[in-house]
Every structure is written in structure tokens, then in C-alpha cells.
Amino acid sequence: xxxxxxxxxxxVFYGVIEGDSVxxxxxxxxxxxxxxxxxxxxxxxxxxxxxxxxxxxAVGKNYSAHAAEMNEGQPEEPLLFIKPGTSVxxxxxxxxxxxxxxxxxxxxELGIVIGKKCRYVKEKEFASVVLGYTCLNDVTARDIQKSVxxxxxxxxxxxxxxxxxxxxxxxxxxxxNIETRLNKETRQSSNTSYMTHSPGKLIAYISRTMTLxxxxxxxxxTPEGIGPMQIGDxxxxxxxxxxxxxxxxxxxxxxx
Numbered sequence: 001x002x003x004x005x006x007x008x009x010x011x012v013f014y015g016v017i018e019g020d021s022v023x024x025x026x027x028x029x030x031x032x033x034x035x036x037x038x039x040x041x042x043x044x045x046x047x048x049x050x051x052x053x054x055x056x057x058a059v060g061k062n063y064s065a066h067a068a069e070m071n072e073g074q075p076e077e078p079l080l081f082i083k084p085g086t087s088v089x090x091x092x093x094x095x096x097x098x099x100x101x102x103x104x105x106x107x108x109e110l111g112i113v114i115g116k117k118c119r120y121v122k123e124k125e126f127a128s129v130v131l132g133y134t135c136l137n138d139v140t141a142r143d144i145q146k147s148v149x150x151x152x153x154x155x156x157x158x159x160x161x162x163x164x165x166x167x168x169x170x171x172x173x174x175x176x177n178i179e180t181r182l183n184k185e186t187r188q189s190s191n192t193s194y195m196t197h198s199p200g201k202l203i204a205y206i207s208r209t210m211t212l213x214x215x216x217x218x219x220x221x222t223p224e225g226i227g228p229m230q231i232g233d234x235x236x237x238x239x240x241x242x243x244x245x246x247x248x249x250x251x252x253x254x255x256x
Contacts, residue, residue: 003029004166006045030214049090049163051113051215056083057206062196062221069224078197078205081151083161091164094250097231098157101141107222108180108188108237111136113167114216121207126200132169135237135245136219137162168242173199177240190223
């Protein structure tokens with residue numbers, strides 16, 4: 001099942017995508033969908049970020065080849081950081097290149113969307129708390145990230161967490177091809193099987209520390225091939241069985 005969050009005229013709602021149609025559901029997507037009767041053409045709605053997370057829990061250096069290209073070593077346990085909910089945008093939205101940064105990078109990733117409030121999840125039971133999976137770009141102001149010991153500022157700017165285009169509920173996350181393209185040129189090409197820490201381990205590890213809420217997102221880490229983007233570039237993150245997240249990079253317009 002493909003779950004989306006969409007806007008038609010001035011109404012925002014969740015829906016299920018079937019072919020070229022969006023079937024509107026009542027309320028949110030975290031219980032069994034109840035169709036309320038309205039059907040829209042996919043071309044007549046604007047797809048928004050597919051969920052509204054209270055937090056994005058991101059994982060650093062979760063692919064050994066990426067850890068090697070960063071030349072910073074790979075931690076034994078998952079390396080966690082938080083991206084704020086205000087960093088979330090959808091497919092088709094623009095990523096704002098901060099005027100104070102000299103290098104902004106793409107990082108294509110698999111995003112796990114949590115489906116129910118949970119704590120102390122057992123690794124083997126992780127699927128019971130997952131709504132589904134989406135494409136994610138962990139946009140990073142690399143120069144700012146490297147200037148301090150904490151990563152929040154370099155990764156937490158508004159628009160720095162594109163998600164979408166929807167949530168796919170019917171896939172297994174452990175062996176999916178993932179590709180990032182910059183202006184149609186492939187820059188990252190890997191598979192989720194190369195993760196050091198699996199989705200189940202990540203959920204168990206994170207939920208040992210904090211409560212995860214419906215709609216929260218876990219960014220599972222990026223493979224090798226990260227690199228800079230420039231104003232005007234178009235970046236695509238495609239994951240097998242899910243779809244393609246597309247965003248354009250624009251300059252920051254300062255107030256006043």
C-alpha cells in the first residue's frame with residue numbers, strides 16, 4: 001500500500017494511491033485506512049511530505065564505505081543525531097541553500113516511518129511498530145557540520161530533510177537498491193543490505209533511549225558517494241520498491 005499526504009485546493013488529507021488515483025481516507029494513516037469516498041486524480045493533487053514527524057532520528061556512518069570515505073572511523077554502536085520537524089519538506093519542494101554555508105551535500109537514505117507509539121522494542125519485533133518506508137535526503141551543510149562537535153546545526157536547517165514521495169508499507173527493508181542522482185548523473189548507488197546496523201537493530205537501540213511516536217522517522221544512514229550541490233541543481237533519491245524523491249536547490253532570500 002502506498003500512503004500519501006496530499007493537498008487539493010485548500011484541503012490537506014491522507015490518502016492511498018492506487019494507480020493514478022488517490023483515495024482519500026478519514027483521519028490519519030496509523031490505523032486501518034477508512035476510505036471516506038473522495039477520489040482524486042494523482043495529477044490533480046500536490047503531494048506533501050508523507051508524514052509530520054515530531055522528530056527525525058538520524059544515524060551517522062551506518063555504511064562502512066561511507067565511513068571510509070569520510071576518513072573518520074566507524075563507531076561500534078549506532079551514532080545518533082536529531083533533525084527537527086521544521087527541516088521536513090516533500091518531493092517537489094525546494095531545498096534552501098543557506099547563505100552562511102559554502103558546501104551543502106546530498107545524502108540519500110532509506111527512511112523508516114513509525115506507525116505506533118513505542119518504547120523498548122525488541123529487535124525481532126521491529127516490524128510491528130513500522131508503518132512503512134520512504135525516501136529521504138539528509139541534506140547537510142558540510143562545512144558547518146565539521147566546524148563543531150555536534151551535528152545539529154549543520155543538518156538541522158529548514159528544508160534539510162526532504163521526504164517522499166509517499167510511504168510504502170509492503171516492502172522488506174533489508175535488501176533494497178538505493179540511488180542518488182544529481183542533475184540526472186548517478187552519484188550514489190548501493191543497497192540497504194550494506195547497512196552496518198539493520199532497521200530492526202536501529203529501532204531497538206533508539207527505542208531503548210526515547211519514545212517513538214506515530215509519524216516519527218528514522219533516517220538509516222547514507223552509502224558512499226556523498227557530494228556537494230549547487231544552487232539550481234536537481235537531486236533525486238530513488239529506492240527500489242518505493243519511488244523517487246525529487247528536489248531542486250534554491251538560494252536563501254534573507255528578510256529585509
